[in-house]
Amino acid sequence: MTPGQKIAYGAHPAEIVEGKTFLLTETGKVEIPIFGHHNLQNLLGALEVCLSLGLTKSQFYTAISSFKGAAKRQEILANGPSSILFRDFAHAPSKLKATVNAVKNQFPGRRLIAVQELHTYSSLNKAFLPNYAQTMEVTDVAIIYLNPHAVTLKKLELMDENTLRTGFQRKDLILFTESQALKEYLLDQNYLNTNLLLMSSGNYDNMDLEALKTKIQNA
Structure with missing residues (x-):
């Protein structure tokens, strides 16, 4: 060369x-x-x-053959008999779509619950939202988490569920604005033959994942 x-x-x-x-x-x-x-x-x-x-x-x-990839990419937090809990740093639209598609293609026979935390200035900006169109179309359950306080600090407009559904072009998209409510929802799911993918450049406001790990390991 x-x-x-x-x-x-x-x-x-x-x-x-x-x-x-x-x-x-x-x-x-x-x-x-x-x-x-x-x-x-x-x-x-x-x-x-x-x-x-x-x-x-x-x-x-x-x-x-022993390269595990970049840190915080496709990180396995828990591995059960028929389910895996993944954590990924993906937050930009292209990275989000690539990560979601990768997990779904790797395990086509499993349901995929995908959670995306909107955390950066651009991702919380309503004008930027159209860039996320169809990025979660292959997921079986699409969830968005955002913290209203983070939106206020960035002096942006808080987007509601309908706005996010339009932007992501996903009519059944679910929005959570409290980490405890999100945690309870995820713990209530059946993870038999189901993968869970958590994507964020943040940490879901320090959401404790230990109970979720245990549930998936025993699913």
């Missing part, structure tokens, strides 16, 4: 077997901890860079 040279790449060939991703390589299958189309794109780009630096494909696949 020469300075300034551009190399086109797509997504690394892979297959999903029982919730696990396997890269399809010239010498066989390589299981990797990460998953999702966006990660397979990043992975193939990384392979091209490593090859240009003189590494072999064998060296790359050996290393990538």
Whole structure:
């Protein structure tokens, strides 16, 4: 590779077997901890860079097989017999959609409950809301959490449930504005054959997840 040279790449060939991703390589299958189309794109780009630096494909696949991805991305907080609790830093529209799609595609036979905390200035801004259109369309249950106090501090207009439903283009979207109410709702759900995905650049106002972890581990 020469300075300034551009190399086109797509997504690394892979297959999903029982919730696990396997890269399809010239010498066989390589299981990797990460998953999702966006990660397979990043992975193939990384392979091209490593090859240009003189590494072999064998060296790359050996290393990538233990790569767990970036911090706070697809983090597993609890793993039950037929359910997983994921936490992800996703908050921008493109990242939100990529993360939701990745989890749903990885476990197509499971229900997906996805919770997105609107926490940043842009995400709480009504003018920015159309960017979130259809980002949660593949989820079985779509939930938005926001803290009215955070909205007030940012001197923005508090959006109601109907406004969010229009923006996300999701008529059954559920809005919570109190972390305790959200926690109680999530604890009341049946997690048999169901994954829960919590997405935020915040922390749901320090919501305690221990009881939720226990429920999912025993679901």
